[in-house]
Amino acid sequence: MAGVTLRGIGKAFGDTAVLNNIDLDIADGEFLTLVGPSGCGKSTLLRIIAGLESQDRGSVSISGNSVDHLRPHERRIAMVFQNYALYPHMSVFDNIALPLTMTRLNLFERLPLMCHLSLRRRRVMAEIAREVRAVAEQLRIESFFHRRPGQLSGGQRQRVALGRAMVRHPQAFLMDEPLSNLDAKLRVHMRGELTELHARLGVTMIYVTHDQIEAMTMSDRLAVMDHGDILQLGTPADVYERPANIAVAQFIGSPAINLFPARVGPGGQVELLGRTLPIDTRNAPAAELTIGVRPEAMRIGDGPCAVTCRFRRRENLGSESILHFDLVASPEVAVLCRIDNDTPIPEGEVTLAFEPRDCHVFDNEGRRIEVESRNAASRDVRRASEVR
Amino acid sequence: MNAVAAQITRQQWIERFAGLGFAAPAFILLVLTNLAPLAALASLSFTNYELGALNFSFVGLKNFSTALHDPVIRRSVTNTLLYVAIVVPGGVLISLFVAILIHQRKRTRSLYEVIYFLPVTSTLIAMATMWQFLLHPTLGLINQTLKGLGFAGTAFLSEPRLAIPTLAAIGIWQLVGFNMVLFLAGLSAIPRDLYEAVDIDGASHPIDRFLKVTWPMLGPTTMFVTVTTFITAFKIFDTVAVMTRGGPGGASEVLLYAIYLEGFQYFHMSYAATLTLVFLAFTLVFSVLQTFILDRRVHY
Numbered sequence: 001m002a003g004v005t006l007r008g009i010g011k012a013f014g015d016t017a018v019l020n021n022i023d024l025d026i027a028d029g030e031f032l033t034l035v036g037p038s039g040c041g042k043s044t045l046l047r048i049i050a051g052l053e054s055q056d057r058g059s060v061s062i063s064g065n066s067v068d069h070l071r072p073h074e075r076r077i078a079m080v081f082q083n084y085a086l087y088p089h090m091s092v093f094d095n096i097a098l099p100l101t102m103t104r105l106n107l108f109e110r111l112p113l114m115c116h117l118s119l120r121r122r123r124v125m126a127e128i129a130r131e132v133r134a135v136a137e138q139l140r141i142e143s144f145f146h147r148r149p150g151q152l153s154g155g156q157r158q159r160v161a162l163g164r165a166m167v168r169h170p171q172a173f174l175m176d177e178p179l180s181n182l183d184a185k186l187r188v189h190m191r192g193e194l195t196e197l198h199a200r201l202g203v204t205m206i207y208v209t210h211d212q213i214e215a216m217t218m219s220d221r222l223a224v225m226d227h228g229d230i231l232q233l234g235t236p237a238d239v240y241e242r243p244a245n246i247a248v249a250q251f252i253g254s255p256a257i258n259l260f261p262a263r264v265g266p267g268g269q270v271e272l273l274g275r276t277l278p279i280d281t282r283n284a285p286a287a288e289l290t291i292g293v294r295p296e297a298m299r300i301g302d303g304p305c306a307v308t309c310r311f312r313r314r315e316n317l318g319s320e321s322i323l324h325f326d327l328v329a330s331p332e333v334a335v336l337c338r339i340d341n342d343t344p345i346p347e348g349e350v351t352l353a354f355e356p357r358d359c360h361v362f363d364n365e366g367r368r369i370e371v372e373s374r375n376a377a378s379r380d381v382r383r384a385s386e387v388r
Numbered sequence: 389m390n391a392v393a394a395q396i397t398r399q400q401w402i403e404r405f406a407g408l409g410f411a412a413p414a415f416i417l418l419v420l421t422n423l424a425p426l427a428a429l430a431s432l433s434f435t436n437y438e439l440g441a442l443n444f445s446f447v448g449l450k451n452f453s454t455a456l457h458d459p460v461i462r463r464s465v466t467n468t469l470l471y472v473a474i475v476v477p478g479g480v481l482i483s484l485f486v487a488i489l490i491h492q493r494k495r496t497r498s499l500y501e502v503i504y505f506l507p508v509t510s511t512l513i514a515m516a517t518m519w520q521f522l523l524h525p526t527l528g529l530i531n532q533t534l535k536g537l538g539f540a541g542t543a544f545l546s547e548p549r550l551a552i553p554t555l556a557a558i559g560i561w562q563l564v565g566f567n568m569v570l571f572l573a574g575l576s577a578i579p580r581d582l583y584e585a586v587d588i589d590g591a592s593h594p595i596d597r598f599l600k601v602t603w604p605m606l607g608p609t610t611m612f613v614t615v616t617t618f619i620t621a622f623k624i625f626d627t628v629a630v631m632t633r634g635g636p637g638g639a640s641e642v643l644l645y646a647i648y649l650e651g652f653q654y655f656h657m658s659y660a661a662t663l664t665l666v667f668l669a670f671t672l673v674f675s676v677l678q679t680f681i682l683d684r685r686v687h688y
Contacts, residue, residue, distance in 0.1 A: 050584075050588060051587075052584050052587065052588070071587070071592050072584075072587045072588045072592070073587065073588055073589060073590035073591075073592060077588070078588065079584075079585070079588050081581045081584070081585060082581075083579065083581060085579065085581040085582050085584065085585035086585075087582065087585075087586075087600065087601070087604075088604075088605075089604035089605070089607070090604075098586075098589050098591070098600070099588075099589040099590055102589055102590030102591050102596065103590050107593060107595065107596070110596065110599075111595075111599070112599065164585075164589070168589075
């Protein structure tokens, strides 16, 4: 078990910069998720930590020791791949045992045929078998020890890949989108299992995903990445409630946040489509602003903060609905509103209201501006688990 | 009710005929080009027919017993098997080795591919002339080089002991390019994350990487390459016909060359047919054995 420290990591493939100067401290035993759209550099960063890719600049340390010069297996980390990367010609048992046979047997003892000449080998193999069995019991895979990966379901393969990672007691687990090949139901189930596994093993886990739900539900902290930069690093609640910029606000939260063009009015207050909102923007650096309001913070009705919209359609999710609107003032702006299913469905032009404290204000470069709302009541602490 | 039943039978008839109709062209072609000639060949082998003869009679298994005791045929079979025994492992392992080396190149890969593939595209008859020159006891480049290095010159093609190994070396040279392309295709199909997984699991030694990933994942390719190499090697004919004509003193007589001599030089058509059957039997037995033995050990 160990913390992982990244300092000034930079990487480019040819002329394309993939990572720009990444600094990151991952605490011992932490579950940290690297999340971002595809191509944001998160997988490359993970592969640099693993040693599968070498960085152009910067250094990686595990437990305070620089590992830049070490080969992947010498870093004592384990990795779970998106396609599991199980050895298709080996049984489940051999797949899990491989990391141990590699480290505990010498080259001569690993050679086919030659291995039977070694007396030590038998003793070591018995020891390895015991450890493999112990791991398999934890993951409930001992019943298909002799099958090949091709004969297993996606979820079973996932467990075998986890077993292969666990058996060496690594300093850290690296996971590269391990759930993306599973069907939706199994993914939810494995999410729970991984969280429990992390709690049980207490080992550092670095998890890469493009799925914000996985990121929100499983992590202690998440690092939202885009274009090779970490946009925001924080707890799931932090990132959801106080997104550092528009990109983070758009990426985290589903359905996506509503964004309205706004400006700083004469009194230093936000002007949204002709209405003056009770939000103070004295520290806004520019006149142009963007207001972000999450669909779950919108409600049908009027108030000091409101926009006039035209109803388009309704998406029924069973317990609730997502209503799609267009802004009347500029119809190209789509507005989403999440409502309970006992709320009557509106028609035609509707006014949608929201609380000033639910507004996220961003400047003309998309950065978050801290504002004071007039009716600043205590922030309603929304649990991260509420995000779906 | 009856009408419905009739309808169903009619439908079934149409389907049956359609199925047969689709299968017929392939079946007819198979009969005309493979099965019928094979049957003719088999029946010919029980006669004493000679090319141009006006009549012939059935002689039963006489041709087979002659072949069994014919020293030329015995020598031909032994030589062919020796040739196969050198060419199959050589042609498979060398091409695998070359493919692995080339696969790791990035910019020069296609250049090497072309170089190694050239022998496949050239006609062996023409190339045999080149080899004959290279191997010439006094003027040849190979002997010149050997002498330059202080070794005694060797008459590769006229030394009975060396004739088959020399022809085998040429055979390997011709096969390596083709097999290499097959192995390269197999290598490209191995998922990269398997190598990464094995790297993380501690198998970073090249031998481990080869034994744990490359070799097992190339199983199907290796099986295919081995079987095709075997069949090609068994059909050794052109280098013998052009370069040694079975010599020196029958040291490079091979099965197909013996068939050619019997059939087209001595006009013993029935005897040639018998030898052809023997040849077919050899290929069949080996192919079946290989497929069954290897198939069980190959992971798909």
